[in-house]
Amino acid sequence: MLKVVVCGALGRMGGTVAKLVSEASDLELVGGVDVRAGTVLGKEVVPADQIDRFLAEKKPDILVDFTVAAAAVENVKAAARHQVAAVVGTTGLTPKQREEMKRAAEASVPAVITSNFSVGVNIFWFLVREAAKKLGDYDIEVLEAHHRNKKDAPSGTAKTILEILDAEVGARPKLYGREGMMERGKEIGVHVIRGGDIVGEHTVLFAGNQECIELSHRAQDRSVFAMGALRAVRWVKGKQPGVYTMADVLNLHPK
Numbered sequence: 001m002l003k004v005v006v007c008g009a010l011g012r013m014g015g016t017v018a019k020l021v022s023e024a025s026d027l028e029l030v031g032g033v034d035v036r037a038g039t040v041l042g043k044e045v046v047p048a049d050q051i052d053r054f055l056a057e058k059k060p061d062i063l064v065d066f067t068v069a070a071a072a073v074e075n076v077k078a079a080a081r082h083q084v085a086a087v088v089g090t091t092g093l094t095p096k097q098r099e100e101m102k103r104a105a106e107a108s109v110p111a112v113i114t115s116n117f118s119v120g121v122n123i124f125w126f127l128v129r130e131a132a133k134k135l136g137d138y139d140i141e142v143l144e145a146h147h148r149n150k151k152d153a154p155s156g157t158a159k160t161i162l163e164i165l166d167a168e169v170g171a172r173p174k175l176y177g178r179e180g181m182m183e184r185g186k187e188i189g190v191h192v193i194r195g196g197d198i199v200g201e202h203t204v205l206f207a208g209n210q211e212c213i214e215l216s217h218r219a220q221d222r223s224v225f226a227m228g229a230l231r232a233v234r235w236v237k238g239k240q241p242g243v244y245t246m247a248d249v250l251n252l253h254p255k
């Protein structure tokens with residue numbers, strides 16, 4: 001039985017992960033951490049300032065984090081202090097926060113950190129990379145849509161797409177939305193939609209003369225992220241200290 005603690009347990013993703021953990025026969029939900037005390041599926045949720053006491057008492061194998069950027073950094077540091085492996089899905093991290101989180105994990109625990117746990121999105125990133133290798137001379141646009149409550153924009157998933165494109169076609173200027181008169185240059189256009197209960201949609205458009213290739217992924221339920229996070233939970237236990245991605249979990253690195 002792997003013992004799991006969920007940070008952000010009272011939130012949308014944390015609640016979904018907690019539910020799937022409690023339903024899995026090989027996993028045990030030992031409790032949660034959030035900004036305020038409460039319960040999740042009958043297990044104690046403690047406020048963030050009690051995380052050290054809680055980890056020392058519950059001795060989880062894995063800490064899952066779906067919170068906010070600043071909290072995620074502190075939670076990974078706490079996991080490292082208590083030798084607890086980490087699975088982090090929180091997005092909106094600044095480069096400095098990402099570096100701080102990596103440094104905390106690398107020194108002492110294995111951590112899977114990804115902006116998107118969906119298996120489909122990880123395959124989608126792989127396909128975007130392969131397409132970009134061959135279509136560097138096409139115009140490229142990135143579009144994403146999410147529910148009205150999402151705070152960070154563009155999404156972490158879209159930022160990962162931009163990193164993949166930079167790596168494959170060379171760093172190009174990014175243009176976030178267009179208005180007014182302008183020439184199309186070498187930029188990558190990035191377009192963000194927020195509304196309703198859209199779970200998560202991403203498209204990369206490669207436009208050439210007389211033809212377009214459009215790669216899209218649509219998540220229909222947030223349980224796809226939670227199911228991916230559970231795959232990471234099962235995989236990360238016992239790995240060497242360091243930072244891993246879902247490409248490691250799913251063995252998606254190019255051969």
Ligand SMILES: NC(=O)c1ccc[n+]([C@@H]2O[C@H](COP(=O)([O-])OP(=O)(O)OC[C@H]3O[C@@H](n4cnc5c(N)ncnc54)[C@H](O)[C@@H]3O)[C@@H](O)[C@H]2O)c1
Binds near residue numbers: 033035036068117
């Ligand atoms: N990687 C992925 O696959 C994936 C998928 C969906 C969402 N996300 C990201 O996960 C994060 C959470 O998304 P959500 O939709 O569940 O948001 P949410 O607002 O519903 O939940 C966040 C929870 O974190 C709690 N929280 C805030 N500060 C905290 C702290 N210091 N300690 C513990 N808990 C704290 C909040 O009270 C809230 O309950 C966002 O960054 C989102 O972009 C990632």
